[in-house]
Amino acid sequence: xxxxxxxxxxxxxxxxxxxxxxxxxxxxxxxxxxxxxxxxxxxxxxxxxxxxxxxxxxxxxxxxxxxxxxxxxxxxxxxxxxxxxxxxxxxxxxxxxxxxxxxxxxxxxxxxxxxxxxxxxxxxxxxxxxxxxxxxxxxxxxxxxxxxxxxxxxxxxxxxxxxxxxxxxxxxxxxxxxxxxxxxxxxxxxxxxxxxxxxxxxxxxxxxxxxxxxxxxxxxxxxxxxxxxxxxxxxxxxxxxxxxxxxxxxxxxxxxxxxxxxxxxxxxxxxxxxxxxxxxxxxxxxxxxxxxxxxxxxxxxxxxxxxxxxxxxxxxxxxxxxxxxxxxxxxxxxxxxxxxxxxxxxxxxxxxxxxxxxxxxxxxxxxxxxxxxxxxxxxxxxxxxxxxxxxxxxxxxxxxxxxxxxxxxxxxxxxxxxxxxxxxxxxxxxxxxxxxxxxxxxxxxxxxxxxxxxxxxxxxxxxxxxxxxxxxxxxxxxx
Amino acid sequence: xxxxxxxxxxxxxxxxxxxxxxxxxxxxxxxxxxxxxxxxxxxxxxxxxxxxxxxxxxxxxxxxxxxxxxxxxxxxxxxxxxxxxxxxxxxxxxxxxxxxxxxxxxxxxxxxxxxxxxxxxxxxxxxxxxxxxxxxxxxxxxxxxxxxxxxxxxxxxxxxxxxxxxxxxxxxxxxxxxxxxxxxxxxxxxxxxxxxxxxxxxxxxxxxxxxxxxxxxxxxxxxxxxxxxxxxxxxxxxxxxxxxxxxxxxxxxxxxxxxxxxxxxxxxxxxxxxxxxxxxxxxxxxxxxxxxxxxxxxxxxxxxxxxxxxxxxxxxxxxxxxxxxxxxxxxxxxxxxxxxxxxxxxxxxxxxxxxxxxxxxxxxxxxxxxxxxxxxxxxxxxxxxxxxxxxxxxxxxxxxxxxxxxxxxxxxxxxxxxxxxxxxxxxxxxxxxxxxxxxxxxxxxxxxxxxxxxxxxxxxxxxxxxxxxxxxxxxxxxx
Numbered sequence: 001x002x003x004x005x006x007x008x009x010x011x012x013x014x015x016x017x018x019x020x021x022x023x024x025x026x027x028x029x030x031x032x033x034x035x036x037x038x039x040x041x042x043x044x045x046x047x048x049x050x051x052x053x054x055x056x057x058x059x060x061x062x063x064x065x066x067x068x069x070x071x072x073x074x075x076x077x078x079x080x081x082x083x084x085x086x087x088x089x090x091x092x093x094x095x096x097x098x099x100x101x102x103x104x105x106x107x108x109x110x111x112x113x114x115x116x117x118x119x120x121x122x123x124x125x126x127x128x129x130x131x132x133x134x135x136x137x138x139x140x141x142x143x144x145x146x147x148x149x150x151x152x153x154x155x156x157x158x159x160x161x162x163x164x165x166x167x168x169x170x171x172x173x174x175x176x177x178x179x180x181x182x183x184x185x186x187x188x189x190x191x192x193x194x195x196x197x198x199x200x201x202x203x204x205x206x207x208x209x210x211x212x213x214x215x216x217x218x219x220x221x222x223x224x225x226x227x228x229x230x231x232x233x234x235x236x237x238x239x240x241x242x243x244x245x246x247x248x249x250x251x252x253x254x255x256x257x258x259x260x261x262x263x264x265x266x267x268x269x270x271x272x273x274x275x276x277x278x279x280x281x282x283x284x285x286x287x288x289x290x291x292x293x294x295x296x297x298x299x300x301x302x303x304x305x306x307x308x309x310x311x312x313x314x315x316x317x318x319x320x321x322x323x324x325x326x327x328x329x330x331x332x333x334x335x336x337x338x339x340x341x342x343x344x345x346x347x348x349x350x351x352x353x354x355x356x357x358x359x360x361x362x363x364x365x366x367x368x369x370x371x372x373x374x375x376x377x378x379x380x381x382x383x384x385x386x387x388x389x390x391x392x393x394x395x396x397x398x399x400x401x402x403x404x405x406x407x408x409x410x411x412x413x414x415x416x417x418x419x420x421x422x423x424x425x426x427x428x429x430x431x432x433x434x435x436x437x438x439x440x441x442x443x444x445x446x447x448x449x450x451x452x453x454x455x456x457x458x459x460x461x462x463x464x465x466x467x468x469x470x471x472x473x474x475x476x477x478x479x
Numbered sequence: 480x481x482x483x484x485x486x487x488x489x490x491x492x493x494x495x496x497x498x499x500x501x502x503x504x505x506x507x508x509x510x511x512x513x514x515x516x517x518x519x520x521x522x523x524x525x526x527x528x529x530x531x532x533x534x535x536x537x538x539x540x541x542x543x544x545x546x547x548x549x550x551x552x553x554x555x556x557x558x559x560x561x562x563x564x565x566x567x568x569x570x571x572x573x574x575x576x577x578x579x580x581x582x583x584x585x586x587x588x589x590x591x592x593x594x595x596x597x598x599x600x601x602x603x604x605x606x607x608x609x610x611x612x613x614x615x616x617x618x619x620x621x622x623x624x625x626x627x628x629x630x631x632x633x634x635x636x637x638x639x640x641x642x643x644x645x646x647x648x649x650x651x652x653x654x655x656x657x658x659x660x661x662x663x664x665x666x667x668x669x670x671x672x673x674x675x676x677x678x679x680x681x682x683x684x685x686x687x688x689x690x691x692x693x694x695x696x697x698x699x700x701x702x703x704x705x706x707x708x709x710x711x712x713x714x715x716x717x718x719x720x721x722x723x724x725x726x727x728x729x730x731x732x733x734x735x736x737x738x739x740x741x742x743x744x745x746x747x748x749x750x751x752x753x754x755x756x757x758x759x760x761x762x763x764x765x766x767x768x769x770x771x772x773x774x775x776x777x778x779x780x781x782x783x784x785x786x787x788x789x790x791x792x793x794x795x796x797x798x799x800x801x802x803x804x805x806x807x808x809x810x811x812x813x814x815x816x817x818x819x820x821x822x823x824x825x826x827x828x829x830x831x832x833x834x835x836x837x838x839x840x841x842x843x844x845x846x847x848x849x850x851x852x853x854x855x856x857x858x859x860x861x862x863x864x865x866x867x868x869x870x871x872x873x874x875x876x877x878x879x880x881x882x883x884x885x886x887x888x889x890x891x892x893x894x895x896x897x898x899x900x901x902x903x904x905x906x907x908x909x910x911x912x913x914x915x916x917x918x919x920x921x922x923x924x925x926x927x928x929x930x931x932x933x934x935x936x937x938x939x940x941x942x943x944x945x946x947x948x949x950x951x952x953x954x955x956x957x958x
Contacts, residue, residue: 031554031596032584035547040612043544065522068514069586069617069633070570075510091549092574093586096632097621098567105511107548107572107586117510127808133519138548138617142576153575154548329606 003341008276013220018148020270024279024342027148034146034153038263041342042149044287045266046156050136052189052284053158053261056181062132062160067114069138070105075113078239082112085206089142091153107140112207112232112258115161116240123163123254125245130173131163139262149267150224150479157262163242163254167233170255171210174231177259178212182227190265191282191396192216192272193404194226195474197450202434205258209233215449215474217404218271221424223449223476226268229259267479273396277368279343282396283389289320290385291339295332295351308355312348312381319382320389340365345392346385354378366392366399408474414440417463417475421446425476431462431469440464446475482820487755492699497627499749503758503821506627513625513632517742520821521628523766524745525635529615531668531763532637532740535660541611541639546593548617549584554592557718561591564685568621570632586619591686591711591737594640595719602642602733604724609652610642618741628746629703629958636741642721642733646712649734650689653710656738657691661706669744670761670875671695671751672883673705674904674953676929681913684737688712694928694953696883697750700903702928702955705747708738746958752875756847758822761875762868768799769864770818774811774830787834791827791860798861799868819844824871825864833857845871845878887953893919896942896954900925904955910941910948919943925954 005023007015021027026042038046054064070093077083091107094100108114115133123131140154160177164170178196186194194214204211208230216226236242237253246252273280283289294309296302306326313324323344325335332349339347349361360381363373376384407424411417420426421444430448432440441447451473459470484502486494500506505521517525533543549572556562570586573579587593594612602610619633639656643649657675665673673693683690687709695705715721716732725731752759762768773788775781785805792803802823804814811828818826828840839860842852855863886903890896899905900923909927911919920926930952938949 028597028600030547031551031593032547032549035549037547037597038545040542040544044542046545047543063519063523064526065519066517066525066635068509068511068516069619070511070514072510088577090575091572091584093570094573095571095583096569097623104574105570114510118507118516121507140548144576156545 003277003337006276006278006341009219016276017267017271020274020279021148026266026270026279029148032153034143036148036152038156041287042266045269045281045285046263048285048287049265050158053181053185054136056185057134057158057160060176060180062134062162064135065133066135066137067111067118069108071108071111071114073104073106075117076106078113079207079235081235082207082239086110086141091140091142108137109139109141110258110260111135111137111139111159111161112236113240116236116242116256119161119163119254119256120240120242123242123244126165126247129163129165129244129254130169132160132173133162134158134160147267149270150264152263155263157260159258159260162257163237164256165244165246165252165254167255170233170257171231174210174212174229174257174259177257178214178227178229182229182259182261183214186214186216186226187397189282189284190269190272191284191393191400192226192268193397193401195450195452197452197474199228199450200434200437200448200473202437203447203449205230207232207235209235213450215476216268216272217400217407217425217476218268218479219403220271221407221422221476223425223474223478224264224268224271225449225478226265227259227261230257232256232258271479272400273366274343275368278341280366280396281343281345283345283393286343286345287321288323288339288342288344289389290316290322290346290348291335291344292316292322292324292348292350293332293335293339294324294326295349301352304355305350305352308378309350312350312360312378315382316348316385320385340368346388348381348385362388364388364392366395411463412461414464417446418444421475421477425449425474427472427474428463429460429469430464430471430473431467432464436464440475444475444477446477448473449476449478450474482756482816485755485757485820488698495755496746496750499753499758500627505745505749505758508627511632513622515627515631517635520766521745524748524760524764525742527764527766528744529637532660532664533615535664536613536637536639539655539659541613541641543614544612545614545616546590546597548587550587550590550593552583552585554596555585557592558686558714560714561686561718565589565620570619570621587616588618588620589737589739590614590616590618590638590640591715592719595715595721595735598640598642598733598735599719599721602721602723605644605726608642608644608723608733609648611639611652612641613637613639626746628749629743631742634742636739638737638739641736642716643735644723644725644731644733646734649712649736650710653689653691653708653736653738656736657693657706657708661708661738661740662693665693665695665705666876668761668763669748669751670763670872670879671705671747672876672880674929674931676931676953678707678929679913679916679927679952681916682926684709686711686714688714692929694955695747695751696879696886696904696955697747697958698882699750700886700901700955702904702953702957703743703747703750704928704957705744706738706740709736711735711737751879752845753822754847757820759845759875760822760824762824762872765822765824766800767802767818767821767823768868769795769801769825769827770814770823771795771801771803771827771829772811772814772818773803773805774828780831783834784829784831787857788829791829791839791857794861795827795864799864819847825867827860827864841867843867843871845874890942891940893943896925897923900954900956904928904953906951906953907942908939908948909943909950909952910946911943915943919954923954923956925956927952928955928957929953
């Protein structure tokens, strides 16, 4: 049953998204165009994302550091492609302490330039390599069309920056991050299946040699880039003079990488799993995993039910992020609704009969209504809830995977491509140029999201040019 | 024995501080004036500070959120004292996306203004109160004279912002944060004793009704403000129209508070505990608590010693942040030196004789040289190290407390005050005006750091005016 204030997806997907953001109290508009306020419920999701990613980033040998928010304009200009890509969308500080600055400062849109400057100071010898740094920070890109989480002027992210002695090591790092950190996190924590592969030159990071990405499908069939990992080659090493002495005393440029994911992952979470009743969260990223709602009429019932609820809260709270909603001023129905909209994966209902029979009603958010509800004994509830949370986590992933498979079409003509990207991904043989890509985008609003690592064994004909090729790509409209 | 590259404190305290920051690899200068790079070792300390504070902030009922970096200039101007205090030191964004902005944006120096705007939207009724929010963020203040951690253009901090129905609740919140969060953290985690009290009008936050603070003494006798908590009265509620409906349907302004601590705490840590050999860290904030250093000559010794070290690393690593320094290319002496400079509280040395006798040498960083080193059995090492870390934590606190007591003088004349603030704190009866405070500062470079909560029972004569008063204050030169 659709919720008050939530536009059904089928009616207006874009408005549905905004309604979820508002009704699940995830974010709010601010007084500054394009900048959002991340409200506590949204920020709690970000804290869980941060913790999970930070663990993975550290487990792969990286350490955190912090670099300045401001970048001298001249630094941005040192790498030619980089400045071309970012200069049009920077915010510029021209005054500080009441005076005009001699050199304007750019609010970081990404930190390759400012970090490159430090790397050049820190790296002297092959012994200093690899240098594996990560930063959690805010960045600013002056976007014209913004949407909460998906595209905002300011956003929060992590950005990894590493330097290596050889091209092979830099490439290995770039791919390790994509697979072991980003894809693993997306699939096993966010419950979102992702396609892994390389970006075309048209879509790669400004200043990179190669950009790799993970791409996810949203429920409207559009793609969302959920993480990118860049092999920067020696481009930034040359621009910032980052050199090291080899064991045989030569001076060489290092090879660098950078990689990042941002608060737009919260947008991906919302759009991958939620429904017309509100937010749906994978249990691993739910700030509240279990909510206990007491049901009673009389005062006598109230005290017996609440006593039972407090006991269950103590039991479940030791293992899961658990909330007991013991508000007196609102009805159980109101509470069910509120926690459904906010995406709590499991609801435990306790009424007078449950107290007598030592049972509870267990409702799963991902299967709304009666179908997702059953009565279970209080005895063994922790195990029961654990299995249920695991099952929800798994089921969300499988549902998203099935959806992607059902909305991915192998196309063999441009007409088929055009049609396929109306509702999902088009997998196509491709031998076109960057100009051809531009043309396809102009005609279909779809771009090549990724050249998947998994490629077919046999050749086929390019969907546009008809040329024989073994390369398949994924076309889609993207967020 | 003083370390190479570290100026002794007695010779030049200020240079000693900068040497520690550099040699312990805590921070580095950046290409932007007054902005530092927090290097991984420094950032790891900040992560521990964050975790400890975040736990305390959440345990007292607050939730985290995130508000925009940019504040419209007009917002800052809504509270008269606030703009007067902060306008001279803001960084201003005048251009975005290649165009001049219609209204300049200020990079937040603090977030009362932008958060006040959201509070006005979110708070409707007494049911929405109290609203207890915290934010972890970067802020920018255009300081002219900067020093790593202590005073930088950009710094990292947490800022709490709360709204309450009554003045009494706001006051209670302001004091709870000071005592339960800040003072508890400073004393029990940072091992730094603090004086708690109120600021004079001259020193209070721009826009506050009352500012409370904790003040610590550094090893040169100067004061460092380690945390402030402000009762903002209804000043910001009036400026931003933050109103609520009372249970009896009246519209009232809320009462707000704000409070913060920043990366300057790392400066406090350094200056409170470190010595001429390098950084000294309280175990609770040491990124590496125990370092294991193998000592061997022959290959046979090497393999026996390393085997033992790996076993001890596995044992100790389950309980403490433990590092095994198994580098081959540097000597044990080099390693001892490096970890001493970086402030690792406990060093475990393992040589061939230790392997034979099932012992290790245990050295404590806070007692350098032979005095702090002894041999203990490998059996029971986890317990032994736990006790040693506890003892170091305790001992650092006691040493700092003793130092403060020895450098605090009860003064009864202006001459005595002048002399006392040369080397420490002057405790003095005070009945002067703000102009009198200005005069004292001009003459002595000391300010009233705090009016302690603990006040004497009997009256005395004001150190400047000679007027009878029961109020004692602490004068000191401050960072």
